[in-house]
Amino acid sequence: MNTPSKLDQQLCFEVYKASSNFAKIYARTLEPFQLTFTQYLVLLTLWDEDHLLAKDIGNRLELGIGTLNPIITRMIDRGWLDKRQSEIDKRSFIISLTEKAKNEEKLIEKAIIQKVINCNFLELNAETLMSNLKDLNSFLGQID
Template sequence: MGKEKPSKLEQQLCFEVYKASSNFAKLYAKTLEPYQLTFPQYLVLLALWEEDHLQSKDIGNRLELGIGTLNPIINRMMERGWLEKKQSMEDKRASIISLTEKAKNAEKEIELSIIKKITSCNILDVNAITLMSQLKELNAFLSKMEE
């Protein structure tokens, strides 16, 4: 028997990107579960591990998340002891978000858990550098189209 023709849906790049995003989120969610972190919360940690003591708006800009989406994430992380919030000295209307000692101490362990999970799934067999480059080009192109 001949191979079935792919459906219109299966021929769409946007559908494959959507599925990949969803599958990555699920993979990370399982890996982050022992830390009681969600994938978006992990992304906030990544931003702060790179540069601690940021305003909410700066975190939002880095993650391309609106404040309405970001604030509940930050609040939940504060409740669970990952983040602290203090009023900015420079701008009394702004808050500075900082890592707690718990978050600083967990960075290496979480990073190793994720590397272990990705390696065990053989994701690294894919040329990750080429894929990342192509996805960045695609996202830059799509962002320009929105303007």
């Protein structure tokens, strides 16, 4: 009888593997749009609420500004985002969607949904899994 290894018994390892696998699936799906998974998350944030300060995008995605700035710069260079200085705080920048980003939202969403359907992920109880992961992240976020 095979005894599971210590690594295989770790919840953190399964969460890590799931995160990595999700990122790979999304990366392949987003490749035709020349987007990375993290760039897609930036778009999702702005599709929910356009014209956000860069620091607010970082807060929502739990990314430091040093990590986020190069992502935003690449997205500006590729025509996904616009950046302008805040009139309220000259040190801050407001990030906005371009027409390209607005027009591509439905196509990207359709590609993601199709990939999820093809993976039969909907066979899992996705709502329960999402709820459990949110509870877990909330709990872990309170630990020092």
